[in-house]
Amino acid sequence: SGHYGRGAMAKVIKGTTVAKKVRTDLRHDIEKIQVDKPDFKPCLTVVQVGSRPDSNVYIGAKIKACQEIGIKGVHLKLPPSTTQEELISEIHRLNEDPGVHGIILQVPLDCTTNIDETEATNALSPAKDVDGLTDINAGRLARGDLKRCFTPCTPSGCMVLINEAGVDPKGKNVCVVGRSKIVGAPMHDLLLWAHGTVTTCHSRTPDLGYHIKQADIVVVAAGKKELVKGDMIKPGAVVIDCGINPEPDSTKKAGVKLWGDVEYAGAKEVAGYITPVPGGVGPMTVALLMRNTVVSAKRMNGIRELHTLVRPGPAVHSSTFQPAARVGSIMLRGLRFLAK
Numbered sequence: 212s213g214h215y216g217r218g219a220m221a222k223v224i225k226g227t228t229v230a231k232k233v234r235t236d237l238r239h240d241i242e243k244i245q246v247d248k249p250d251f252k253p254c255l256t257v258v259q260v261g262s263r264p265d266s267n268v269y270i271g272a273k274i275k276a277c278q279e280i281g282i283k284g285v286h287l288k289l290p291p292s293t294t295q296e297e298l299i300s301e302i303h304r305l306n307e308d309p310g311v312h313g314i315i316l317q318v319p320l321d322c323t324t325n326i327d328e329t330e331a332t333n334a335l336s337p338a339k340d341v342d343g344l345t346d347i348n349a350g351r352l353a354r355g356d357l358k359r360c361f362t363p364c365t366p367s368g369c370m371v372l373i374n375e376a377g378v379d380p381k382g383k384n385v386c387v388v389g390r391s392k393i394v395g396a397p398m399h400d401l402l403l404w405a406h407g408t409v410t411t412c413h414s415r416t417p418d419l420g421y422h423i424k425q426a427d428i429v430v431v432a433a434g435k436k437e438l439v440k441g442d443m444i445k446p447g448a449v450v451i452d453c454g455i456n457p458e459p460d461s462t463k464k465a466g467v468k469l470w471g472d473v474e475y476a477g478a479k480e481v482a483g484y485i486t487p488v489p490g491g492v493g494p495m496t497v498a499l500l501m502r503n504t505v506v507s508a509k510r511m512n513g514i515r516e517l518h519t520l521v522r523p524g525p526a527v528h529s530s531t532f533q534p535a536a537r538v539g540s541i542m543l544r545g546l547r548f549l550a551k
Contacts, residue, residue: 221450221482224372230494233371234280237505241281244514253508254283255313255341255500256305260298261291261321270317276497282504285311295326299334306336312511313341313504337361338510341503343397352397355404361503366398368495369430369451370405376449376484378428380407386426388412388419388439388472394432394453402428419443431472441477450482453492 244251255277257270270286277284287305289298298320305314314335320326332340337347343361351360373380385407389395395411402409410422413433420443423429431439432453444450454472462468471488479485486492509515 221479221485222376223479224375224451224484224486224491226368226372226486226491226494229371229375230368230498233495233498234276234501237501238280240505244509244512248512248514251508251512251514252283252310253281253313253505254285254311255315255504256285256287256311257315257317258287258289258298258301258305259317259321260289260293260326262288263319263321266317266319266321272497273315273500276501277504280501280505282501291321291323293322293326294324295331298326298331302331302334306334306339309511312339312508313500314339315342315500339507341500341507343367343503344392349392349397352400352404355400357404361507362401363393363397364496364499364503365394365432365453365492366401366430367499367503368492369398369453370401371495371499372451372486372492373428373449378449378484380405380428383407383427384425385409385428385430386412386423387430387432388423389432389434389453391432398430398432402430433472435472436470437472437474439473439478441474441479441481444478444481446481447483448481450478450485451492452486452488454488455493 241251241253255273257273259266259270274284274286287301289301302314302316305311316332316335318328320328320331333345335345337345337360340348341361343349343352343363348360348362352362380402385402387395387399387402387409390399390411390413395413399409399411407428410426412419412422416422419439423439423443424445426445426448428449428451429439429444430451430453434454434456436454436456436458450473452471452473452475454470456470456472457467458470459466460468469489473485475485475487
């Protein structure tokens with residue numbers, strides 16, 4: 212596409228700013244519904260087995276985001292001695308509770324027993340599986356049945372960031388690096404149903420650079436520090452970096468520096484748009500989890516359309532999300548289930 216700024220530095224897509232706009236729009240959406248339905252209160256329950264310190268941090272961020280938006284956030288902590296039967300029975304109880312709209316099972320599980328994570332995840336009702344990780348939701352996404360599934364939050368967030376760059380995947384060459392069930396595989400599916408021509412690369416791909424060089428949009432989720440170098444990137448491409456690779460760094464406040472999967476300094480010279488690490492994809496993941504929870508609550512309450520991001524108009528507080536006017540193309544095509 213000729214409209215990319217060749218020769219200039221890449222525009223930085225600030226996920227922190229976009230995520231904040233998504234969260235603000237969700238809050239307004241909930242408040243608007245509560246005018247007619249005062250009892251409307253989306254509820255997200257996070258189920259944790261044990262007490263891994265990193266999991267506690269992630270759960271804390273999710274609960275804090277819930278409070279900001281007006282979602283009821285519940286942290287259900289089960290002891291490390293929890294058996295698979297006990298965990299699944301708790302999940303079934305939440306499935307049956309009409310006051311709970313979203314359920315996530317925080318992994319990895321920190322248990323002294325032998326719990327099959329896949330089986331426990333698949334015990335979640337697909338209608339409340341707001342992380343989009345059950346086999347049923349994954350299968351619906353793979354088949355393009357986007358009206359009836361939840362999609363994992365990181366790839367959904369990447370779709371919003373691509374849209375933020377004003378780029379429609381339709382007819383574009385797209386390269387996804389990584390094939391995990393949480394990011395790479397669903398990212399491929401979302402881009403495919405947004406009519407991109409998608410190549411998925413992974414650890415067995417012999418010439419990674421060759422495939423990336425063809426791509427107008429590159430999404431990297433490989434978990435390898437600076438795997439993708441600047442000289443691999445097609446000039447003007449949109450580069451979305453999902454990597455979070457922590458390394459000790461005494462100059463940083465937390466004593467850790469986060470590195471992406473893309474060599475940022477080099478890529479920034481070549482790309483048209485790029486996401487930073489941190490402050491790119493990360494904040495979007497939590498924002499999209501919040502949105503999936505609100506979507507679920509609306510479905511269960513028979514409220515058809517989600518104003519947020521899909522149809523901004525005078526009735527919607529879209530002043531907080533002007534770029535949302537462009538969301539139409541990708542969101543309605545790529546994440547169709549949000550519209551109806």
